[in-house]
């Protein structure tokens with residue numbers, strides 16, 4: 497019997513995805529939402545690239561907090577908003593692109609569902625609005641001195657212990673220089689009616705690293721579909737105690753680049769109407 501080669505494989509599990517790559521050759525990488533499928537795929541790649549059809553994998557879990565510097569506190573729940581879509585902004589919504597006109601008004605958000613965990617989002621509004629447990633924000637204020645401007649969210653007319661954050665984003669996503677906005681995405685457009693310019697390119701969006709403050713909560717617009725995300729450096733994220741249910745969120749790495757390598761595209765396709773359904 498021949499001796500099988502043993503390959504040390506880094507194994508990252510996040511957001512229901514299993515990512516595997518060879519420690520010595522990270523370019524040989526496989527991903528699936530099933531661990532077994534990711535392993536099978538990696539074995540096929542090893543056979544293709546290295547000519548070894550009997551590879552034996554030794555999985556080594558890696559903590560994603562070790563891999564990148566900046567993280568968004570992403571939602572792990574979603575809910576529906578029961579407010580009429582046009583009723584929560586001072587000038588309603590654009591008939592063309594469906595995005596808000598004017599500012600967020602004083603009307604309180606009403607959830608159609610009971611809210612859970614630390615961070616979630618309302619999925620039936622453009623852009624999405626995140627909701628946060630007051631308990632999580634209190635913890636962030638205690639750790640980092642962050643001043644949140646918030647408004648309570650109701651469920652069946654009663655307070656929920658959850659709020660929306662009204663602070664405006666200080667940092668906005670941009671595109672890598674040399675990459676165009678993806679015109680196949682509905683979030684890339686120049687609206688003929690309200691003149692809103694919106695751009696997206698899901699793989700090539702990043703934040704200017706110079707704009708982010710360490711050991712602090714950064715208010716960030718991370719994509720065209722999102723109103724506001726909280727972004728922290730890896731050391732700061734690790735200080736948050738997520739053991740309690742009300743503190744839970746998903747810490748997802750954020751792409752950052754030097755400001756000089758990023759830009760805001762202006763060459764966008766004009767649209768008359770966007771059908772979001």
Ligand SMILES: [Zn+2]
Pocket residue numbers: 590591592593594595687688689690691692
């Ligand atoms: Zn519009």
